[in-house]
Amino acid sequence: MSASTSTTPTKIILPDLVSHCDFKKRVNRHRKQITTETKQWLFKGGNLNGKKRDAFHGLKAGLLTAMCYPNAGCPQLRVCNDFLTYLFHLDNLSDDMDNYGTRSTADEVLNSLYHPHTYRSSARVGKMTRDYYKRLIITASPGAQQRFIETFDFFFQSVTQQASDRKDGLIPDLESYIALRRDTSGCKPCWALIEYANNLDIPDEVMEHPIIQSLGEAANDLVTWSNDIFSYNVEQSKGDTHNMIPVVMNEEGLDLQAAVDFVGNMCKQSIDRFVDDRANLPSWGPKIDHDVALYVDGLADWIVGSLHWSFESERYFGKTGREVKTTRVVNLLPRRV
Structure with a gap:
């Protein structure tokens, strides 16, 4: 559909990212157990009710965790799943602090991480943070702990910036958006969990090597930008513009499908970048x-x-995910009034 036509697009065709990625898909054997245990942990004390409970089941966070940490032992996988599930539900868990915005949530979480044994707070988000972090530090290396806390701090700083942009109706330029999105994605603390899940203790100077940093960035970009494509439909229906597709439409003057293709190509390039870097690892x-x-x-x-x-997951395509995976056609939802 060209930019000159006045008709509003009714569908988009997704880029074929699954075929472009030939990495082996693996699933951790502890998936069912940790899914059950995390659910009990999350729902304790009536944390989530009604629709939010349904959203938890449809999310299938246990499957994501099991595929992303396929070799982790059960206790480590459970911590990773608790963290990922909590990350998806952070908005819900901090509902009682919404009046203060993201900063008060950040204070609760970061105080709980920096002082897990001494910081006391009644907010459920703080209690849950201390609970999973006390389990994490039993076996996580000092470097992995430090990277986890630092990058989670960056996450909150960037989410605060995003909230401010959203309030002002700002669509950032592509370069600024990419820099911010690498932190709002929440991927970086998840990379520290790779170290934890596999009982790794890699020296800081190795983790800070340009090729290791570049590999982490390429993975972050693929996860994040593909997520922007997959979540675009739900987000556009709510009028949310903090997504790479409207950013590209705005900056490059592209129509919707052309912007989807543009971001899709960037995703494919990030996979190629990862493959190149992996082949060039020093010893x-x-x-x-x-x-x-x-x-x-x-x-x-x-x-x-x-x-x-x-x-x-039902997060992006409801019950039609498998069909969308095959056809790559997404019918656009009407804009909510």
């Missing part, structure tokens, strides 16, 4: 190389796992 000696290979495999698990999960 740090047998022990570190072994751990680095496991970490990089973990990033690849996230790329392939998130792509397949997006069509299994």
